[in-house]
Amino acid sequence: MKIGIVVGSIREERKGIKVGEWLLAQTRTRDDAEYVLIDLKSFDVPLLTSPTHPAQAKKQYESANVRRWSEAIDACDGFVFVTAEYNHGVPGAFKNAVDSVAPEWTNKPVSFVGYGSVDGSRAIEQWRQILANFSMFDIRAQVGLNGFTDFETDGTVKPNDRKSESAQTMLDQLVAEVRLRAS
Numbered sequence: 001m002k003i004g005i006v007v008g009s010i011r012e013e014r015k016g017i018k019v020g021e022w023l024l025a026q027t028r029t030r031d032d033a034e035y036v037l038i039d040l041k042s043f044d045v046p047l048l049t050s051p052t053h054p055a056q057a058k059k060q061y062e063s064a065n066v067r068r069w070s071e072a073i074d075a076c077d078g079f080v081f082v083t084a085e086y087n088h089g090v091p092g093a094f095k096n097a098v099d100s101v102a103p104e105w106t107n108k109p110v111s112f113v114g115y116g117s118v119d120g121s122r123a124i125e126q127w128r129q130i131l132a133n134f135s136m137f138d139i140r141a142q143v144g145l146n147g148f149t150d151f152e153t154d155g156t157v158k159p160n161d162r163k164s165e166s167a168q169t170m171l172d173q174l175v176a177e178v179r180l181r182a183s
């Protein structure tokens with residue numbers, strides 16, 4: 001079983017990559033799946049301008065960067081979306097990358113780690129609505145890191161033990177859902 005931890009913010013000096021690395025560190029005690037970090041920034045996914053709907057593209061995307069992104073997503077059985085919240089919603093670059101492929105997401109379980117002034121909760125709620133269109137199975141348990149209390153001033157992630165516990169609960173539910181879908 002392969003779980004992709006998808007870091008969706010691409011800004012210079014973003015907090016997102018540190019959140020993704022923190023989550024990856026939380027998986028080190030687990031032997032139930034292979035956990036991989038998928039950093040959207042490293043794919044440089046272009047704005048979606050193709051006339052072909054991604055669901056109809058048969059994974060033959062015009063852009064080589066989108067094909068690489070497609071392969072990384074396709075290889076996973078489930079996901080954790082590591083999401084910031086921009087203007088009370090999902091980050092635009094992340095949404096664009098999600099829109100740019102389609103069958104790679106379909107019918108797969110997904111869970112969320114959000115961060116921000118209200119733990120990224122508004123962005124997570126929007127993702128739940130959006131990903132329903134791919135018939136994804138969203139996991140109830142989620143992790144919320146607070147922008148004021150769970151980070152040091154240099155952006156280092158320093159949550160309390162409860163956040164680590166909720167990460168394990170979320171991953172337990174995610175892995176169980178992937179197993180259920182595979183059976």
Ligand SMILES: Cc1cc2nc3c(=O)[nH]c(=O)nc-3n(C[C@H](O)[C@H](O)[C@H](O)COP(=O)(O)O)c2cc1C
Pocket residue numbers: 009010011013014015016017084085086087088089115116117118119120147
């Ligand atoms: C364009 C923009 C909009 C933002 N809007 C929100 C917001 O609505 N809610 C919130 O909690 N934080 C908001 N923030 C602050 C982010 O939580 C904070 O900058 C965080 O570090 C963003 O994640 P990133 O560094 O991984 O990009 C916003 C930041 C940016 C750049």
